[in-house]
Amino acid sequence: MPNCNLPTLYDQLGGAAAVEAAVDNFYRRVLNDDRVAGYFDGVDMDRQRVKQKAFLTMAFGGPHNYTGKDMRNGHAHLVSRGLNDSHVDAIIELLGATLRDMGVAENLIQQVAAIAESTRNDVLCR
Amino acid sequence: MPLTPVIRFGDARCELREGESVLDGLLRQGVPVAHACRAGSCGSCMLRAVEGEIPAAAQAGLKDSWKAGGYFLACICRPEGPLTVAEAGSDARVAATISSLGKLAADVLRVGLTCTAQFPYRAGQYLTLIRDSGLARSYSIASLPEEAELELHVRLIPGGRMSGWLAHEARLGDKVVLQGPSGECFYVSGREDQPVVLIGTGTGLAPLRGIVRDALRAGHRGPLRLFHGARTVDGLYLREELAALAAAHANFTYVPTVLDGDGAAGVDVGPIDRIVAGQLPGLGGWRGFVCGDPALVQNLKRKLFLSGMALNDICADAFLPAAL
The missing domain is CATH 3.40.50.80 (Nucleotide-binding domain of ferredoxin-NADP reductase (FNR) module)
Incomplete structure (x- = not known):
């Protein structure tokens, strides 16, 4: 937590309530997008929703315990199925569309995208 | 100053310090509880309260049926009183007798059971039916808790040992054991106008x-x-x-x-x-x-x-x- 009085990105977005408000919207976009939906076939949707919330919490600048190692472990099996940069691009795009749908200001969306972007190499196990 | 709440989890016992969450207290005692965000968001640290009052804030964002089942997020749970918590799925066992048997369709049996002790359940949950031999199968419950007989619908499976036994050998009065209930498929009131x-x-x-x-x-x-x-x-x-x-x-x-x-x-x-x-x-x-x-x-x-x-x-x- 930065030691200053400015509200964090997470606070500006609305904290845990914003994550809760975003998660179904985001997950529905993912499942509706042919570029990435196939990677979510056969997964337990309730468990996936929990994972999506953990991801959104991190991307919103919130408290999290994600490490690069977690990201690698969690995606290695998908990389072996062809996960590549185009899929990360798609997820960041869908994340932006979700936030726009919620009426979030463009400069905040850019900050969220930048955090998501910072996980790219770990997600793709590079 | 109020007494510090005591949390029990299996054999572990922990006195919460002031302002401490259930998760932090349990971790401090060396109880392994899965967790990630520690902010009530990710849901990794969900536990179930067996006894005691859970603050409403510790259930924010959970499914209604999870709330009704006593599930809560340990990282944002700061209870006012003692709490006994568990991981999901610890169930009771109760003896029962077969009190009616009939056919609902060519391949569906209706099995009525009378329990020898309380078997609290929610309509829509399922249980595991266990025979003397130890053979066990899960079936959903079709009755309501206040009805005298607990009702199961059993599909007759060719070569199925439990369904075959129920269809051909079981007699009224035969004893079985029920374990459970389990499942989160049940009605929760509070939104009576929802379609x-x-x-x-x-x-x-x-x-x-x-x-x-x-x-x-x-x-x-x-x-x-x-x-x-x-x-x-x-x-x-x-x-x-x-x-x-x-x-x-x-x-x-x-x-x-x-x-x-x-x-x-x-x-x-x-x-x-x-x-x-x-x-x-x-x-x-x-x-x-x-x-x-x-x-x-x-x-x-x-x-x-x-x-x-x-x-x-x-x-x-x-x-x-x-x-x-």
């Missing part, structure tokens, strides 16, 4: 029969639409009972469907997911219950979600096939 869709195939009707009657008894006012699917009309059972229930309650609709058929009066023909989608194109704001064949349940859950239903409003129970 509800219930979809099941085969004996997936059993929990839905319990849930519909539970909702009506609880005074649910919104529409309740029950779709029951079978391969042919012979597999549609309880039709008279459900039609009578629909006649008695203006907000309850019963839609029998078959995969193969000639469209005989009152029965829709086709895949049940397409029939539901045709009749209910948009499901934003609805609550859904889906029970039966695992592939169908997974498919329907995804379709309901993509039709706008919130994932937390979908209760699904996939009937996983056991070994014979």
Whole structure:
């Protein structure tokens, strides 16, 4: 937590309530997008929703315990199925569309995208 | 200063320090509890309260059926009093006798059980039926808790050891053991005007029969639409009972469907997911219950979600096939 009085990105977005408000919207976009939906076939949707919330919490600048190692472990099996940069691009795009749908200001969306972007190499196990 | 609340988890006992969460207290005592965000967001640290009061804030964002089951997020739980917590799925065992046996359809048995001790359950949950031999199978409960007899619908599986025994050898008065209940597929009151869709195939009707009657008894006012699917009309059972229930309650609709058929009066023909989608194109704001064949349940859950239903409003129970 930065030691200053400015509200964090997470606070500006609305904290845990914003994550809760975003998660179904985001997950529905993912499942509706042919570029990435196939990677979510056969997964337990309730468990996936929990994972999506953990991801959104991190991307919103919130408290999290994600490490690069977690990201690698969690995606290695998908990389072996062809996960590549185009899929990360798609997820960041869908994340932006979700936030726009919620009426979030463009400069905040850019900050969220930048955090998501910072996980790219770990997600793709590079 | 108030007494510090004591948390019990299995053999572990922990006195919470001031302002400490249940998660932090348990971790401090060396109890391994999965966790990630520590902010009530990710849901990794969900536990179940067996005894004691959970603050409402510790259940924010959880499914209603999880709230009703005592589930909470340990990282944002700061209880005022003592709490006994557990991981999910610790169940009781109760002896019961078979008090009635009958056929509902060519391949569906109705098994009535009388318990020798309290077996608290919610309509729509399932239990594990255990025979003397140790043979155990899970079945959904079709009755309501206040009814004298606990009712199961058992599909007769060719070569199935439990269903074969129930169909051919079991006698009234035979003793069995019930373990459970389990499952999060049940009605939770509080949103009485919300429209509800219930979809099941085969004996997936059993929990839905319990849930519909539970909702009506609880005074649910919104529409309740029950779709029951079978391969042919012979597999549609309880039709008279459900039609009578629909006649008695203006907000309850019963839609029998078959995969193969000639469209005989009152029965829709086709895949049940397409029939539901045709009749209910948009499901934003609805609550859904889906029970039966695992592939169908997974498919329907995804379709309901993509039709706008919130994932937390979908209760699904996939009937996983056991070994014979």
